[in-house]
Amino acid sequence: MADDAAAQGDGGGLVFHPLDQFEIKALFGGDAIHWYTPTNVTMWMALAVLCVIGLLVLGTSKRSIVPGRTQSVAELAYGFVYKMVEDVTGKDGIRYFPYIFTLFLFILFSNFLGLLPLSFTTTSHIAVTAVLAMAVFLTVTILGFVKNGASFLSLFWVSSAPLALRPILAVIEIISYFVRPVSHSIRLAGNMMAGHAVIKVFAGFAQVLAIAPIAIIAVAAIYGLEVLVSFIQAYVFTILTCVYLKDALHPHH
Amino acid sequence: MEGNIAQLGQFIGAGLAAIGSGAAAIGVGHVAGNFLAGALRNPSAAGSQTATLFIGIAFAEALGIFSFLVALLLMFAV
Numbered sequence: 141m142a143d144d145a146a147a148q149g150d151g152g153g154l155v156f157h158p159l160d161q162f163e164i165k166a167l168f169g170g171d172a173i174h175w176y177t178p179t180n181v182t183m184w185m186a187l188a189v190l191c192v193i194g195l196l197v198l199g200t201s202k203r204s205i206v207p208g209r210t211q212s213v214a215e216l217a218y219g220f221v222y223k224m225v226e227d228v229t230g231k232d233g234i235r236y237f238p239y240i241f242t243l244f245l246f247i248l249f250s251n252f253l254g255l256l257p258l259s260f261t262t263t264s265h266i267a268v269t270a271v272l273a274m275a276v277f278l279t280v281t282i283l284g285f286v287k288n289g290a291s292f293l294s295l296f297w298v299s300s301a302p303l304a305l306r307p308i309l310a311v312i313e314i315i316s317y318f319v320r321p322v323s324h325s326i327r328l329a330g331n332m333m334a335g336h337a338v339i340k341v342f343a344g345f346a347q348v349l350a351i352a353p354i355a356i357i358a359v360a361a362i363y364g365l366e367v368l369v370s371f372i373q374a375y376v377f378t379i380l381t382c383v384y385l386k387d388a389l390h391p392h393h
Numbered sequence: 394m395e396g397n398i399a400q401l402g403q404f405i406g407a408g409l410a411a412i413g414s415g416a417a418a419i420g421v422g423h424v425a426g427n428f429l430a431g432a433l434r435n436p437s438a439a440g441s442q443t444a445t446l447f448i449g450i451a452f453a454e455a456l457g458i459f460s461f462l463v464a465l466l467l468m469f470a471v
Contacts, residue, residue: 159469208446224444226446228444323455323458323459326455326458326459326462327451327454327458329464330458330461331454331458334461359458362461372447375447376447376451377449379444379447379448379451380448380451385447
């Protein structure tokens, strides 16, 4: 598909394919990719981790009553996620705050780093987000059984519904429970991939002289929207983690 | 004209699947619009419900993303 578009050149088609930016390439040496090969995914994930460490270490190195810029950002992020966990999960969810804060910062920085021109968005790959979502799913399920024992299954037995409806609702609840990791991961990956592909499509329109000014303005506008979407998707991922955690801690309807 | 009937069906199917993205857009707009309608009636309660707003948007959007994924799979993976 990409080769076709490239072969057509300026004959009306796009010179580059909008999904080419998501190609995984080995950083060094040949094209062979094994599980241990350092690729651009590895590099940008490591950069995201470095950014998180940098923000929090620099933010807390010169602690002062009146916070500087880095300290303000670190404090804002901490307070924001802390309040989210407290509001959604409740007081006993605070114990799991470090995990949720880690998830939030990693996804946020992966999304933001992906917005740099010529960079690579690690969260646009379902393989990456699926690992994050499966980790949340397994954690929450195991935690639910450890904390509540077999009574965790009452999550699927809606006791507020009429008795005749409950078996049907149980089936629906079980299906929706197992679809959670799928929707959780695909939401993030799909949003990231779609946003970046749209930017590339409009960048392709910019080659046509007649609509180039509109296309360039549109790229700038969509870029602004993508900054917003990057933050909102990180927020949505973490808040859904909080909701799932609440279900695990308090399964009774 | 090259291509075959399977490719035709693939592209028509991808286009039909893309309708789902538009339907999800209606759903997201519905959630946000109703939130705003309620928030303007009782602004003091609005702040505590933004989390619910985003959860609702996320659920409405998830199904649209599924259809987008089906469209992408039909275009590039099948």
